[in-house]
Every structure is written in structure tokens, then in C-alpha cells.
Amino acid sequence: MKSIDINCDLGESFGHYHLGNDKEILKHISSANIACGFHAGDPLVIKNTIEAALSEGVSLGAHPGFPDLNGFGRRVMKLTDDELYSCVLYQVSVLKSMAEALGGTLKHVKPHGAMYNMAAIDVKMALVIARAIQQVDDQLMLVGLANSEMIKAAQMIDLPVCNEVFADRRYTDNGFLVPRSHDGAVIHDEAVCVQQVRDMLFNNEVTSINGKQVAIKADTICIHGDNAEALQFAKKLNASLADEDIIVSSIN
Template structure:
């Protein structure tokens, strides 16, 4: 299938949510679920637990927010931000396990998992790691070949997903710096994460309207995306997400899930 297309004046806002664990809380999911249109819900491998997964799905479903499986490496201690050399067959099984676990809670809430987005180190690895990208593609196809997949434009992951017949959806990042090649600047480098809400809101507006943004080296970069990710675990995340949403709607841009059917996942 071809990459998902959207009307020129419509875009999705997604955020990584449900990333607490037990008594440990991360981010303000309640507030963010009143701002975003798609929720990438942690599936228990890098963060999240059954109670958090169920609660996040219930809130998302009640608010018409699309539920996506935020799948990652089995790495609670490292929050899924450490690369793991794992056999492709094992990785595929772990991805299927995570999607299925979240889908159970989504269905109990009256919805279903509507798409898949890798998390953290896995997301970055499959930009170029062919074997792991193939494993994630195989997992999604095995579970439900109708599930759209969300990822970085030009990534190996989306290339293989499209070749396998999956619906691919490109995304941009509100608060992450880009290289001139359109890759994310690694988090351990200076300037990798942007913190000025006004700068971030203006940047998102430019991306949503097809205007270029500035790469980390100062060159102009066009980032074509059907969804913009606003991180939920950074300082001031809620205020930043509100400003991004306000900037977009003030300029007549409709905010809607790219799945087309909110929490139910209908329309895919």
C-alpha cells in the first residue's frame, strides 16, 4: 500500500503514554489524553504494567483517542533506550506478545489497537537495521496485516513495511532536533531535545503546512508527516503539547487520528 495521505489541513498528534510502572509515575497521561489524537501506549516491556495499560486504554477510548501499541525491547531497567542484539525470531514473538496484551485491554475498553509504533532504541535501530526491521514487520503482519505502522520517513522499517503490504504512516517529532539527512539527533548530543514551547509550536506549524524547518547544522529540511509526536515524559510536556495544538488549530488545521476511527481503530 502507499503511505497514508491526509488532507492538507489535517494532522494527527501522537504521544507516548502509559509509561509508568507500579508506583512509579511518568508524565501526566490524564492531561495529555485531552490534547492528543493518538496514544502510543507502552505494552509492558520498556514501561507500563497491566493496570496502567488498562487504565490508559479506558481513558483513551472514552475520549475518542486512537490506541496504538508502543512496542519495544524487553528493557524495563533502561526504559527501552538501550539497543539489544536479539534474534529476529525472538524479537518478532516479543512484538506479537506486546500487541496482543495491549489489544486485550483496548477491547475491554470498547476499542482496539489501531496501529503500531516502535519505541526508543528499537525505533532508532530499525531506521537502518534490516534484520530487526524485518522482524517487526513480520510480527505486525502475523498479528494483523491491516494495522498501520508509524515511523520515521525514509527508514528501513517503513520501506520494508510498505513492501510487505502494510499501510505506512510517517511522523515528525515536535521537540527533537534533526540531522540534514532527516534523522533524529541522538539524545546524548547537545541540542538533541528542544525545550522552548514557542519554538516547538512554530516548528510544528511549519511541518504541518509543508514549510521547511532548520536542521541541527542550519540547513533547511522538509519533513513530510501525517502525524506529529509530542513527548509526554519531558519537562513541561503538557504545556508544550497544548501550545502545539493551539498553534495548529489557530491556523485552521484539523486534528484527527490518522486511523480515521478514534479509539475503535475503524476505518483501517
């Protein structure tokens, strides 16, 4: 039987600020990308999210971002290579240590927000991120935008890599994500979400926001935890995949 990983960005609450429906979503995914405290999350949220993921048998991943709590890590920041390397090294190390202290194992790393989007088109930046991950543990898998510079960077240094596609985001004609500032960038219709995933899995293509068919490789499917429809999408995707005898299973 064919299998596919479904991942979600979780642990993005902070102090009294609550975001997402993590505990319920964890029942319908196979991999969790846990915020590391720079763009979202705090020590208690990180601990609770790790424990909740372990209780559901969900694979653990680190979700490092820019040091930008106010902007939720979605604002462009120009860091030096050394600053970026240290930023990623620190966050991944924290998640790895906390996961192990709580009886789990960190399996993958997925950059967040602006860091993710910038590294997708900048191989030099992607290499800095990949080398920081490799420094922590050369068996960690880098999860990056399918067919992007992040995939190439990981392959250049023999770091395990995973092509990520998005269930709830629109694509440009060249296979990148439509910026959130544009109308229609985020999908809120579950039928559209499911059809986009089906096209990516069965046809290896996605329809761009302009109607163009773009070739794509799907190893893992992302649902954004901060999307209001995240839980609904996760349930619908699981049901649709089950109808096709596709197992939801961690890429690891």
C-alpha cells in the same frame, strides 16, 4: 479543512513509579501510543491508560520496546530475528486483546526508543517488526520515522504505514533524530517546538541541528509524554493549528 494527527507515548508509569501527565495530555492529542510492559507500563497502568484514552475518544496504539525496564528501552539490544519477532508479536497481541476486552480497537503500532531508532536505519530489522505486526493484524498501521527504513519495510509487505515527525526532538542533517545523549537533542522551548511543526506541515522540511533544511513528510506529529513540557507543548500546538484552521484528528 486540513487535518493532522498528534500522538503521544503514554502509559509509561510502572508500579509506584509515576511518569507523565497522561490524563491531561489525552485531552489534546488524537492518538495514544501505550507502553506494553517491556520498557515501561504494567497491567494496571495499561488498563487505566486504555480506559482514559477511550473516554477522550483518542485512537489506541501499541508502543512495544526492548525488554529493558531499567534502561527505559533506550539502550541498544542485539536480539536475534526470532527474538525480536516474538518480542513485538507478544506486546502487540497483549495491547490488542486488552483494548478489545475494554471495548476499544487497536489501530496502530509505534516501536519505542532504541528499537525505533535501530529499525529506522536497518531495513532487515524493520521488516521483522513489520511482519510481527502484520501477523497480529494486517490492518494495523506501523508508525515510523518519516522517510526511514521502517516506512520502506511496511510498504514492501503492504502493511499500512504512517510517516511520523517529532515536535520536541532535533534532527540530524540526514533526517534522523539527534541522539538523546547529545546536547540540544530534546526541545524544551515551546516557540521552537511550534515553529518546527509549522515548517514540517507547511514547507515539508525541518531545520537540522546544524541549520540544514531537510525534506520531510508529516502524517503524524509526536510529543513525548516524558518530556516535562509535554502538556504545555500539546496545548500550544493545538492552539497554533486551530489558528491555521487545521483539525487535530487521528490518522486512522
